[in-house]
Amino acid sequence: MQTSGKRKENKAKEMSRSQTIAFFLRGSVRFFVIGMILSLLVALLDMIGPKIVQYTIDYVLGDEAGPTAIAQYAIMACGGREYIRAHLYIPAGIVILIAVFSALFRYLYRVFSSMGAEKLICRMRDELFAHILRLPVSWHGRNHTGDIIQRCTSDVETVRNFLSEQMMTLFRVGILVGFSLFFMISISPSLTAMSAIFVPVIIGYSVFFHNRIAASFLKADEEEGKLSSIAQENLTGVRVVRAFGREQFERERFETQNRGYTRMWIRLMAWLSAFWCSNDLISGSQIMLVIAMGAVFCVRGRITTGQYIAFVSYNGMLTWPVRELGRVISDMSKAGISIDRIRYIMNSEPEPLRTDTDEAADTAATTDSGAATAFRAPCTDSLGAAPLDIVFDHVSFSYDEGTEVLHDVNLTIPAGTTLGILGATGAGKSTLIHLLDRLYDLPRDNGTITIGGRDIRSIDRRALRKYIGLVLQEPFLLSGTLAENISITKPGEPDMEAVREAARVAALDETVDRFTDGYETYVGERGVTLSGGQKQRTAIAQIVMADTPVMIFDDSLSAVDTQTDARIRHNLLEHTAGSSVILISHRITTLMQADCIAVIDHGRIVEQGSHEELLALGGLYRHIYDIQTSY
Ligand SMILES: Nc1ncnc2c1ncn2[C@@H]1O[C@H](COP(=O)(O)OP(=O)(O)OP(=O)(O)O)[C@@H](O)[C@H]1O
Ligand SMILES: [Mg+2]
Structure with a gap:
């Protein structure tokens, strides 16, 4: 029913994935920024612990010569080597204090990122609902209610998780990997090289794997939509189903769909489990190599005992986020699909409430927040109260x-x-x-x-x-x-x-x-x-x-x-x-x-x-x- 010229115009104002994300993020972005600052602080604090252990072992308990300027300063600040040796609770206390602050920041990080996430999901629901209400009757005729509801619930949830958890995790992982590598290199560049060689392998493997199963995730989402559609249709049309004695037929239809959907998820889960197992194997090998080679380095005197222990700690900190990256990438592939499914709704042209001539002006003025602004635009047109021909x-x-x-x-x-x-x-x-x-x-x-x-x-x-x-x-x-x-x-x-x-x-x-x-x-x-x-x-x-x-x-x-x-x-x-x-x-x-x-x-x-x-x-x-x- 649309002229082709009109369609072209609509294409121009379609939101891309990033525009959609930016649009939904409005109002919650500051919480995420605070969250990022807090996670930066947590990462920094986490990096200090192994250093204290290293200094205590090497320069306080041991007699390693040539402490770094920072180590020297830290030891002097705590009363000197002899004093700390007699009062070992001092380094222990500092480690505990750091852990307490780290926990506090972690707590605040969770609070702020949850607030951001809730504000985000609230805005997404509001905007989607307002937009759906404005979509033309013909659009509703073409799209199944069950599927629309699914897009507004589970897809919204997936996008929220993507923005509030996965993106934040990506940021945290970036910081942790950066910091860990920095401290590891400062201890031993060659040992770091042995450890870091696994990083691209783990990431590359994750990306390859998740690209392979992205299509299956999309299919699973569609199958879930079909399942909700059947359920919704049967609930709405319960009288017709009863009156025509279609219960058995509808039950079988639901069960067939449900079986197919379940089989699909079992297959997907089997693939994911295989991925996690193999990923564990690679990560385990990396840790083992670092422990073994680190011990060799230590025995040969290339690194001190304190450095060895600190290195193993930093390596542990590196392994976790890199593995986490696999999960994040996996969820990201799902999020991309969910964003597209939500974009489909947001990019469907709403029934313009203003006149055709005003519409063009509206479109130009509100490209990304069109849904909300046009909806609230005051109605100035009136036909009066008297009937007309x-x-x-x-x-x-x-x-x-x-x-x-x-x-x-x-x-x-x-x-x-x-x-x-x-x-x-x-x-x-x-x-x-x-x-x-x-x-x-x-x-x-x-x-x-x-x-x-x-x-x-x-x-x-x-x-x-x-x-x-x-x-x-x-x-x-x-x-x-x-x-x-x-x-x-x-x-x-x-x-x-x-x-x-x-x-x-x-x-x-x-x-x-x-x-x-x-x-x-x-x-x-x-x-x-x-x-x-x-x-x-x-x-x-x-x-x-x-x-x-x-x-x-x-x-x-x-x-x-x-x-x-x-x-x-x-x-x-x-x-x-x-x-x-x-x-x-x-x-x-x-x-x-x-x-x-x-x-x-x-x-x-x-x-x-x-x-x-x-x-x-x-x-x-x-x-x-x-x-x-x-x-
Ligand atoms: N949303 C729709 N999409 C496609 N075709 C439609 C749609 N609504 C109605 N039709 C078709 O348009 C034709 C006219 O339908 P309409 O509803 O106007 O009939 P009607 O005269 O109101 O009939 P009734 O007396 O049964 O209400 C019918 O052939 C119908 O199949
Ligand atoms: Mg009629």
Whole structure:
């Protein structure tokens, strides 16, 4: 439905991986910076411990000659060699003190990085949710809810871990490796070379391995999405599943998917375990080589005993982070996929709430924070409170390229009149309404729909939807009380008087009076605790409450008996006096009082006129009338 020019423009404002990360990191980055400073302090403190042990062994306990200037200064500061020899608790105490500070900084590091992580995930959820709410109905039709939910939960979690843990670990590992190598080189460059030769091997092996299994991780994520989709679909459609006795089939479908998913993870885990084992083997060999060669160096007098012990400690500090690097790289490959899955949502073009002309300006001004800013942009467009003429002019439309659903529709609804639309199922009645409400957008060269002479494509969607009240064919109630649902268009505490009046017009009042909790009755998710007719009447009450200049009832009386239908129509006629009304129905009795009735057949308006005119015409309307009155 998009023109190719528009698509190109969208491509330009797509966020790259790094832009997506930068966008989400806003607001939490300072916590991560503090975390980094703290981890730097921890690494520095950790480096001092082995040095103290080395000096104590070599220059305090032993009689090694030629202590370095730093060692000399440290020994003097603690009272001199003899004094420390008699009071060995001094170096022990310093080591403990350093450990205490290191623990304190480690604690603070955890606190700050967790705060950063929580702020980050909070922003990610907020932005994703706000963006998803703005995505067009057609986008929601193309994407499975279960998969979207998975992207908003487990993928968000993966990205958070990547940014708050893996990136921080990468930084820490960098510092530790740098510091360890520095101290090791200062002790023995040749022993360091023997140890360091393993570093690129371990890292290279990790990268190679994780590149090999990246595709499997992506597949596993997709399989998880499919699994959630099946579960979600079955929960939403629980009644259909029961009614058609599909439990066994659905269970088997779920189990097959679940088995496949489990098998996939078992295979992945087997690969990961193999990786960790082999990695352990390489790291173990490295430690063994350093201990053995260090001992040789020590015996041959190339390094002192203290240096040997310190070197082994530093080497231990090097081994852990290098191995950690393997895990980080493994998770990073997952994070890349998750970021792409989240980017898919963030880069999907939202339904612009402002006019088409304002959109270009918006896009230019808000490339990376477009979602949030455009969403909060004030609505300045207004159609006023009086009904205006609605005109469909040569409107043609297709959902998917190829099959045209509406063909050259011409319709005029003069302000303040009622239009009835009659047509068989699938004729295109709801489509007509969806186009008017801009739930689907009419492409540029497929005709025009105007309100008061203005092309609806140039009207702010929010203003348009405030102007048009629409009772959808399949009403959807949100969880909450009946009163809250009826006053859904009016935020805040429900105005009970208005709610009662709306319920009266929708012929819902007597039913509600019979409920123990009245208007405080809790309506379950999607209104499952109400009957079909009660749900429809609640939806009518919502629109009555909204009191819009244009009201559309898409087959809204199909689930009520003819008596209630008549009562509601009578009430509506009174209530909607002065408003423009569009009534869609299969029942001629519902429509016969309309000022004009349009008969739609296979996407074409085939007849138009008042009830009497259409009867006299003797066409399709007459035929349907005869069938409906012959019972
Ligand atoms: N979201 C969609 N994507 C693709 N095709 C659609 C979509 N919605 C409707 N259609 C198709 O468009 C045609 C017209 O559908 P529409 O819902 O407008 O019919 P209708 O006249 O309202 O029927 P009913 O009386 O059953 O509600 C149908 O053939 C339907 O299959
Ligand atoms: Mg319909």
